Amino acid sequence: MNDMAAAVPLSDPIQADELAQAGSGPAGQSEVTAPGSRRFELLQKNIRRLTGRAIADFDMIRDGDVIMACMSGGADSYTMLDTLRYLQSVAPVKFEIIAVNLDQKQPGFPEHILPEYFERIGVRYRIVEEDTYSIVKDKIAPGKTTCSLCSRLRRGILYRVAKELGATKIALGHHRDDILHTFMLNMFYGGKIKTMPPKLIADDGENVVIRPLAYVREPDIKKYAAAMQFPIIPCNLCGSQPNLQRQAMREMLNEWEKTNPLWIKSMFTAMGNIAPSHMLDRSLFDFTHFTPGPGKEASGDTLFDRDDKVEDGQSVINLL
Numbered sequence: 001m002n003d004m005a006a007a008v009p010l011s012d013p014i015q016a017d018e019l020a021q022a023g024s025g026p027a028g029q030s031e032v033t034a035p036g037s038r039r040f041e042l043l044q045k046n047i048r049r050l051t052g053r054a055i056a057d058f059d060m061i062r063d064g065d066v067i068m069a070c071m072s073g074g075a076d077s078y079t080m081l082d083t084l085r086y087l088q089s090v091a092p093v094k095f096e097i098i099a100v101n102l103d104q105k106q107p108g109f110p111e112h113i114l115p116e117y118f119e120r121i122g123v124r125y126r127i128v129e130e131d132t133y134s135i136v137k138d139k140i141a142p143g144k145t146t147c148s149l150c151s152r153l154r155r156g157i158l159y160r161v162a163k164e165l166g167a168t169k170i171a172l173g174h175h176r177d178d179i180l181h182t183f184m185l186n187m188f189y190g191g192k193i194k195t196m197p198p199k200l201i202a203d204d205g206e207n208v209v210i211r212p213l214a215y216v217r218e219p220d221i222k223k224y225a226a227a228m229q230f231p232i233i234p235c236n237l238c239g240s241q242p243n244l245q246r247q248a249m250r251e252m253l254n255e256w257e258k259t260n261p262l263w264i265k266s267m268f269t270a271m272g273n274i275a276p277s278h279m280l281d282r283s284l285f286d287f288t289h290f291t292p293g294p295g296k297e298a299s300g301d302t303l304f305d306r307d308d309k310v311e312d313g314q315s316v317i318n319l320l
């Protein structure tokens with residue numbers, strides 16, 4: 001276990017039934033959990049534990065790192081910053097956090113909210129002003145989804161700012177549900193088994209992007225943000241049409257979360273449990289040159305055959 005995992009012990013005394021009560025219920029539930037209550041304490045502990053665990057599992061933060069925490073003003077980014085600051089206060093690993101908001105000049109963007117919040121909590125910050133809104137409106141026909149160009153522009157700016165600030169890692173607030181939605185979008189529409197990884201080398205080949213909330217469920221983030229009364233900035237100021245494919249994935253997973261929550265857990269576990277020899281990707285496994293021999297393949301030729309019975313949760317890592 002590395003230092004960050006030690007800061008938030010995996011043998012956390014929280015019990016599963018307590019966690020369920022604390023807010024890990026089905027997606028869409030959003031009852032407010034008052035700070036100071038047992039439910040809030042459990043919810044907060046769970047988010048911190050899962051964040052510490054993801055950071056440890058993927059070696060996201062090392063001694064001396066400068067973390068640029070990207071702040072959109074949404075619940076995810078506030079929860080990430082809040083949790084990183086907690087871990088910073090308890091981890092033996094020393095790292096710095098700089099909160100960065102990119103003001104994209106969307107009409108009605110309340111530009112005072114984030115600076116006031118940063119001042120109040122005492123975090124170092126930078127507000128970057130770049131009018132990507134006008135560029136996007138100019139280039140994309142009305143009524144079309146503008147997110148992909150907008151995100152590309154935003155990424156380029158954030159990578160540049162990270163270098164200016166001397167940041168060694170760029171932290172994004174994507175969570176478990178974003179990872180699942182992206183996985184399914186790629187599979188259903190992109191013909192790829194691919195998602196948002198918890199840690200990656202950015203497109204520019206120089207920056208390292210991390211997603212500390214990779215194990216945290218979106219409903220828990222929403223509950224936490226509501227309980228903490230973070231000053232949320234709405235994400236619809238740009239007037240972009242919603243991405244209908246992503247929306248369809250979200251609705252499907254929300255439905256499964258209610259009817260078959262084990263599917264979601266198993267799917268998430270599966271992303272970290274890939275058997276290249278049991279897939280069809282010839283670039284990952286050499287199907288031409290392998291030779292028969294004992295002990296060659298740990299998982300052998302066992303699969304879920306037509307009449308196999310799979311016990312509930314048989315091999316699913318119960319992260320939540």
Ligand code: SF4
Pocket residue numbers: 146147148150151235236238239240
């Ligand atoms: S919702 Fe608006 S601000 Fe967000 S990525 Fe899409 S176009 Fe950009």
